[in-house]
Amino acid sequence: NKPCINLENKQVYVTSQNHGYCIDPKSLKKSNFKLWFTNADDKTVEGIKHKKKKCIAVQFHPEASPGPYDCEFVFEELKHLMEEGRTAKN
Numbered sequence: 001n002k003p004c005i006n007l008e009n010k011q012v013y014v015t016s017q018n019h020g021y022c023i024d025p026k027s028l029k030k031s032n033f034k035l036w037f038t039n040a041d042d043k044t045v046e047g048i049k050h051k052k053k054k055c056i057a058v059q060f061h062p063e064a065s066p067g068p069y070d071c072e073f074v075f076e077e078l079k080h081l082m083e084e085g086r087t088a089k090n
Contacts, residue, residue, distance in 0.1 A: 003040035004047070004060060012040060013071050016064035023048065023059075047074075054081035 004015045023045040028035060037047030037058060047058040062074035 002060070004037045005040050006037055006047075007035050015046070015060035015062075015071060017046075017060045019059055054085050056081065 001014050002017050003012050005012050017039075025035065025043075025045055028045070028048065032051045032053070033048045034051055035045060035047070036049045036056065037060075038044065039046050046060055047056070049056050056074070056078060058071070058074055060071070062071040064070070
C-alpha cells in the first residue's frame with residue numbers, strides 16, 4: 001500500500017500498487033498530458049489526464065480500498081467523461 005497525492009485537490013489516498021515501471025514526468029512537459037497523481041514516497045507518476053481529450057489513466061488499483069478513503073471517484077470521473085463524449089456526439 002502506497003500513498004498517492006491527487007494534485008488537483010492535494011488529498012492523499014492510500015492505494016494498492018504493483019508495477020515495475022513508471023512515466024518520466026519530464027516526458028509530460030512536451031505532451032498533452034498533465035500530472036494527476038504522484039506517489040508521495042518517491043514522487044513517481046501515478047495518474048495522468050489529457051489536457052484536451054477525454055482520457056485519464058492511473059497506475060494503481062482504484063477498485064481496491066486499502067486506506068480509509070478509496071479512489072472509487074476515479075471510476076466516477078471516467079463515467080462522467082464517457083457521458084460527456086456521448087452527449088457531444090448526439
